[in-house]
Structure formats: structure tokens, C-alpha cells
Amino acid sequence: MAEIISLDDVKDATVLIGKILRKKGHTVHTFTEEDDAINFAEENKVDLAILDIKLKKMNGVEVLAILKKIDPSIRVIMLTGYPTVETAREAISFGADEYCVKPIDRDELEEKVEKVLNLT
Amino acid sequence: MTGLLMFPANFTDMTGSLVIIVFSFLSLRYAYLLTQNQPENFLWGFLFYFCVTLSAFAVSRAMGHLVKQVLLIGGNNEQWKKMAPFAGGFNTLLMTSLAAVTIYYHKGIEGYRAIEKKARSLKSTNNELQQTGAKLHEMNIHLEEMVDNRTKELSVSEKKFRNFFINSKDMIFFCDTKNRLVNMNASGLEMLGYSFDEQASLNLYDIFYNENDLDNYFEEIVTHGFVEDLEVEFKKADGSIIYVLLSANAIHNDEGVFSGSEGIAKDLTRVKTMMTQLASSEKMASIGQMAAGVAHEINTPLGVILGYSQLLLDDFPVDTEEGESLEVIERQTKACRKIVADLLKFSRQSESSRENISINEMLTDVLAITEHSLNMDHIFVHQDLIHNLNTIVGDTEKLRQVFINILNNAHHAMEGQSGDIYISTRNSEDSKEVIATVRDTGKGIPEDIRSSIFDPFFTTKPVGKGTGLGLSVSYGIIKEHEGTIKVESPVIDNETGENFGGTKFIVTLPAISSEAQIVDTTT
Ligand SMILES: Nc1ncnc2c1ncn2[C@@H]1O[C@H](COP(=O)(O)OP(=O)(O)OP(=O)(O)O)[C@@H](O)[C@H]1O
Ligand SMILES: [Mg+2]
Numbered sequence: 001m002a003e004i005i006s007l008d009d010v011k012d013a014t015v016l017i018g019k020i021l022r023k024k025g026h027t028v029h030t031f032t033e034e035d036d037a038i039n040f041a042e043e044n045k046v047d048l049a050i051l052d053i054k055l056k057k058m059n060g061v062e063v064l065a066i067l068k069k070i071d072p073s074i075r076v077i078m079l080t081g082y083p084t085v086e087t088a089r090e091a092i093s094f095g096a097d098e099y100c101v102k103p104i105d106r107d108e109l110e111e112k113v114e115k116v117l118n119l120t
Numbered sequence: 121m122t123g124l125l126m127f128p129a130n131f132t133d134m135t136g137s138l139v140i141i142v143f144s145f146l147s148l149r150y151a152y153l154l155t156q157n158q159p160e161n162f163l164w165g166f167l168f169y170f171c172v173t174l175s176a177f178a179v180s181r182a183m184g185h186l187v188k189q190v191l192l193i194g195g196n197n198e199q200w201k202k203m204a205p206f207a208g209g210f211n212t213l214l215m216t217s218l219a220a221v222t223i224y225y226h227k228g229i230e231g232y233r234a235i236e237k238k239a240r241s242l243k244s245t246n247n248e249l250q251q252t253g254a255k256l257h258e259m260n261i262h263l264e265e266m267v268d269n270r271t272k273e274l275s276v277s278e279k280k281f282r283n284f285f286i287n288s289k290d291m292i293f294f295c296d297t298k299n300r301l302v303n304m305n306a307s308g309l310e311m312l313g314y315s316f317d318e319q320a321s322l323n324l325y326d327i328f329y330n331e332n333d334l335d336n337y338f339e340e341i342v343t344h345g346f347v348e349d350l351e352v353e354f355k356k357a358d359g360s361i362i363y364v365l366l367s368a369n370a371i372h373n374d375e376g377v378f379s380g381s382e383g384i385a386k387d388l389t390r391v392k393t394m395m396t397q398l399a400s401s402e403k404m405a406s407i408g409q410m411a412a413g414v415a416h417e418i419n420t421p422l423g424v425i426l427g428y429s430q431l432l433l434d435d436f437p438v439d440t441e442e443g444e445s446l447e448v449i450e451r452q453t454k455a456c457r458k459i460v461a462d463l464l465k466f467s468r469q470s471e472s473s474r475e476n477i478s479i480n481e482m483l484t485d486v487l488a489i490t491e492h493s494l495n496m497d498h499i500f501v502h503q504d505l506i507h508n509l510n511t512i513v514g515d516t517e518k519l520r521q522v523f524i525n526i527l528n529n530a531h532h533a534m535e536g537q538s539g540d541i542y543i544s545t546r547n548s549e550d551s552k553e554v555i556a557t558v559r560d561t562g563k564g565i566p567e568d569i570r571s572s573i574f575d576p577f578f579t580t581k582p583v584g585k586g587t588g589l590g591l592s593v594s595y596g597i598i599k600e601h602e603g604t605i606k607v608e609s610p611v612i613d614n615e616t617g618e619n620f621g622g623t624k625f626i627v628t629l630p631a632i633s634s635e636a637q638i639v640d641t642t643t
Binding site: 023101102107 | 427428457
């Protein structure tokens with residue numbers, strides 16, 4: 001099963017993702033601070049990061065770029081409550097694998113995670 | 121004295137006498153001619169008389185002298201001596217009369233002058249009279265001309281005003297003191313939907329929608345003599361209302377007595393609806409911005425609620441009471457999610473794709489999804505899609521949304537009853553637009569809410585049934601495509617005037633020119 005980090009400025013949201021994905025057997029580390037998430041990724045092998053676009057200090061796309069620098073093989077799912085074509089394009093150009101609009105369904109999340117992890 | 125010695129003197133005497141006779145008769149003839157020429161000339165008369173006398177004198181004298189010479193030469197001295205006093209006396213008489221005539225000549229001439237003066241003054245008065253006569257005549261002719269010209273001028277200006285009255289696009293009317301219509305131009309009658317013959321029986325009372333407005337109008341006219349830019353509502357023949365801008369003046373007759381009013385009214389209905397449309401589109405734009413902000417903030421908490429309820433469902437199966445409650449939470453959260461998604465679509469912040477779209481194909485797709493559930497409710501769809509419909513450019517997904525909204529509304533309008541939906545497409549006459557219409561046979565839209573149906577959150581449906589975003593989102597989408605969406609209810613057939621009831625939505629979208637299309641499809 002996969003090592004996953006989830007980063008969202010709203011704690012409830014990130015905890016929820018953790019709960020859903022743990023039920024699927026994954027190991028999930030939840031963060032509300034960008035730095036904590038980045039530090040964790042530097043020290044641990046992470047298979048998948050689920051990032052909100054709107055964060056406390058940075059935006060999700062910046063975190064995505066940093067994570068990709070740390071480990072180019074990391075898979076990333078971007079989440080946003082406010083989809084715009086610009087952020088979508090940016091996210092894709094920095095190597096995001098999925099771009100989802102909140103609020104995301106449990107089924108949809110599980111499905112997307114599965115799909116992204118199975119990418120070769 | 122010897123005869124020889126006396127000869128030159130005698131000769132001179134005799135020839136002189138003859139010469140006098142000749143000259144005097146020449147003079148007489150000349151004088152006679154003068155009198156003939158100018159019989160009224162007194163001087164010539166005098167001269168003639170003078171010449172007659174002179175001639176007589178010349179003759180008598182010549183006779184005297186010639187006879188004397190003849191007698192003397194013949195030696196008849198005695199005889200001459202007897203005759204001499206008579207000849208002398210005759211000559212003296214002649215000379216006396218001549219002198220008398222000459223002396224009285226100035227009197228005669230005075231008389232003549234007096235007469236002549238009178239004649240002249242008469243003549244001059246006559247002349248004057250004639251001149252005045254001529255002048256009068258001229259004036260007469262001139263007057264006629266002047267009257268003619270003035271009439272022409274008047275008729276030109278009258279024509280001008282008549283043209284103005286007839287051709288004015290605005291309403292022009294004249295009323296008497298009782299506000300009865302005396303005259304109204306064709307534009308006015310057309311504006312109100314009355315025929316020419318009906319105007320005679322009209323009163324402003326029939327035309328003003330609000331009696332208050334008429335009271336104000338009349339009071340202003342009577343007290344101030346005019347009204348300016350009064351915004352009032354007029355009632356048309358069919359009872360509908362138009363908004364007009366009214367200016368009018370009091371009319372007074374020659375004695376200065378109030379005799380009615382004359383007014384001019386401009387139809388502002390179109391301007392007014394445009395203004396409200398503008399206002400509502402502004403309102404929508406600001407709501408759109410707000411929606412984007414709200415969506416942004418609300419999606420995260422919604423996601424949390426949705427997720428936790430779904431998580432809990434793992435622990436409480438649906439057949440438990442908790443499971444049922446969780447399902448309700450899940451369902452309602454999803455409803456919220458739809459609203460926010462609609463709002464976002466409406467806010468137009470979510471980008472649109474641009475692709476060539478065949479509205480016919482798109483409608484067929486939409487019907488594939490919706491027709492089944494319509495048929496279940498005994499609603500049948502009739503399609504009339506023109507085969508050579510022009511292509512448009514836009515976002516298929518969004519346009520599909522528009523027609524799904526319209527069909528859903530039609531479905532709801534025919535809830536609980538059977539009905540028909542007529543879908544048609546065609547090109548506009550100039551081929552620049554594609555027109556799609558959806559007509560239902562449902563309950564129709566009452567007039568008082570017709571202007572609100574495109575407002576966000578305007579709904580007549582019970583809570584949970586409709587959020588009132590369908591049409592406002594559709595409006596936003598069509599606007600984004602530079603098209604228009606209009607509604608007609610009840611639907612009246614253009615040709616037959618038959619009232620179909622129900623509602624018709626008309627969506628008009630700009631078509632792309634065939635060249636642009638070719639370029640687009642080859643790339
Ligand atoms: N075809 C129709 N016949 C009669 N009334 C209609 C029709 N279409 C729209 N309306 C009226 O316009 C209102 C607004 O429609 P709109 O689609 O914007 O919202 P809604 O249908 O009430 O809610 P939803 O957001 O679910 O679409 C409706 O509530 C209804 O009163
Ligand atoms: Mg609707």
C-alpha cells in the first residue's frame with residue numbers, strides 16, 4: 001500500500017482524506033502547514049501527495065513544484081474549491097497527475113487515488 | 121407837280137399797296153391755319169381776326185390808293201375828291217376796330233388764361249385721378265399677388281406643420297377643455313393601438329393608465345400652462361401599458377380663454393425595458409462575482425460534510441436509522457454542491473471551451489438523456505430541426521446545460537398532466553444567427569413574474585424542487601456565447617394569431633461564417 005501525504009489549510013478536510021484513504025489500507029500523513037509537509041517529503045519516501053490549491057502561505061502549485069524537485073517520481077493530485085483554467089494548466093505543467101474540483105466525493109477520491117497510483 | 125416827277129412815288133404807292141394785299145392775305149392764311157390747328161388757342165383767334173382786319177384794311181387802302189391813282193391819272197380829280205372822305209373813313213373805322221381789339225386783347229387773354237387754368241387744373245386733377253386710378257389698379261393686382269404669395273407661404277408652413285404632425289414618430293395630440301381628444305396623429309394612434317375612427321370617442325381618461333397622472337397633468341396645464349417631460353404610463357387599446365415622456369401646452373383661443381391642450385409624447389417602453397435589462401444584467405454580474413467568492417469558500421466545508429457522512433455510512437448500514445439520516449445528509453450536501461457548481465457556472469469564472477458545435481447534434485444528445493423521463497410523464501417531444509443549420513462556436517457542455525434547464529422547466533410546467541414539447545432550429549434570415557426554440561404546452565408564465573425568471577434564485581417551485589438558478593445560469597451561458605435568450609408566454613402563433621398557451625424559449629446564437637468553419641475544421 002502507498003505512503004500518502006495530504007495538505008490542506010482546513011484541518012477537517014485533510015483529516016477526512018486521511019480517514020477515507022486509510023480505510024483503503026494506505027498510510028496517510030495529514031498536514032495543514034506547507035513546511036511540515038515539505039519537510040516530511042524530504043525525509044521520507046512519499047508515493048502520493050494530495051494538495052489543496054489554496055493554502056496558508058503558498059499556493060498548492062508552488063508546493064507541487066517543490067515536491068517534484070525533491071522527488072520527480074512523486075504522484076500528485078490537486079484539489080481546488082475554485083477551479084480556474086490558469087491554475088489547472090499550471091498544475092499540469094508542473095507535473096500534477098490529477099486536478100479535482102472540491103467537494104470531492106468519497107468514491108471519486110478513492111477512484112482517482114487508485115488510478116494515479118497505478119500509473120506507470 | 122408833273123406826272124413824270126411824281127412817277128416813283130406813285131409807283132411805290134401802287135406796288136406797295138399790292139404787296140400789302142399779298143402779305144396780309146398770306147398772314148391771314150397762316151393765321152387761319154393756326155386757328156384750324158389749335159382752335160381753342162385764343163391768341164391764334166385774335167391773330168386771325170387781326171389778319172382779317174389787316175387784309176380788309178390792305179384791300180380798302182389799296183383800293184383807295186389804286187382808285188385814286190387811276191382816277192388821277194385819268195384826270196378824274198373831282199370824282200376822287202368826292203370819294204376820298206369815304207375811303208379815309210372806312211380805313212379809320214378798320215383801324216379803330218383793330219386798335220380796340222388789340223386794347224381788349226389782354227382782357228380776352230386773361231379770360232382765356234383763366235379758362236385755360238381751370239381746364240389745366242381740371243386736367244391735372246383728372247391726371248391725378250387717373251394716376252391714382254392706375255395706382256389703385258396696380259395695387260389691386262399687387263394685392264392679389266400679395267394675397268396669393270401669403271397664401272402660398274401659409275400653405276407651405278401649414279404643410280410643414282401638417283407633415284410634422286403626420287410624420288412625427290412621436291405621438292402628437294390636441295384635446296379640448298374636457299380632455300376629449302380632438303386630433304391625434306397616426307403615430308400616436310399606432311402607439312396606442314387605436315384606429316383612426318376610434319380617436320373621436322377617446323378621452324385622455326382612456327389613455328392615462330393612472331388617473332392620478334391625468335389629474336396632475338390637467339392641473340399643471342391649467343395652472344402653469346404646460347407640463348414638461350412628465351413620465352407617465354399610457355394604456356393601449358388592448359390594455360397593455362407603454363411608458364411615455366409627455367410634454368404639453370395649454371391652448372388659448374383669441375380671447376385668451378383656455379380651450380384645451382396640445383401634447384407630444386415619446387414612447388419610452390423600449391428604452392425602459394433596455395434599462396431594466398441592463399440593470400438586471402449588472403445585478404447578475406455582481407451576483408456572479410459574489411457567487412465565485414462564495415463557491416470558493418463553501419466548497420471545502422461542503423466536502424468535509426459530504427466526506428464524513430459518507431465515512432460514517434461505513435459504520436451505519438443504510439437499513440439502520442442512523443444510516444438513513446446519514447444518507448439524507450449526504451443527499452442534501454450533494455444538493456448544495458450542485459447549487460455552488462451552478463453558481464460557479466453562472467459566474468462565468470469557469471472557463472469555456474470553444475469548439476464548432478452543431479446545435480442539432482447537441483439537441484439530439486440532450487434529448488437522448490431527457491426524453492425517456494419526459495415520456496414516462498406522458499410528455500412527447502416533437503423535433504423540427506432544419507438539416508442545413510449553420511455551425512456555431514462555443515462550449516458544448518455549457519450549451520447542453522442550457523437546453524437541459526429549459527427542458528426541465530418545461531417538464532415541471534407540465535407536471536401531472538400530459539403535454540408536448542416542440543423543439544425547432546433554423547437559420548436567421550441573414551444566416552448570421554442560429555435560432556433554437558423550445559415550446560411547451562404547460563401552465564405558462566404569468567406576466568408579473570416574466571421579467572424575474574432570469575434572476576438568480578427566482579423560483580416558484582417549492583423548496584428542494586428548484587433553486588431558481590436554472591435560467592439565470594442559462595442566461596449567463598448564452599450571454600457568454602454572445603447570444604440571446606428570450607421567453608414568450610402565452611405563445612401566440614405568428615401567422616394565425618392562435619393562442620397556444622404554454623411557454624416558448626427562443627435561444628439565438630451567432631453562427632460562424634462558412635469560410636471560418638472550413639478553416640477551423642481543417643486544422
Ligand atoms: N417552461 C416554463 N413554464 C412555466 N414557468 C416556467 C418555465 N420556465 C421557467 N418558468 C418559471 O421560471 C422560474 C425560474 O426558472 P429557473 O429555471 O430559473 O429556476 P427553477 O426551475 O425554479 O429552479 P432550478 O434552479 O432548479 O432550475 C421557475 O420557477 C418557473 O416559475
Ligand atoms: Mg429550472
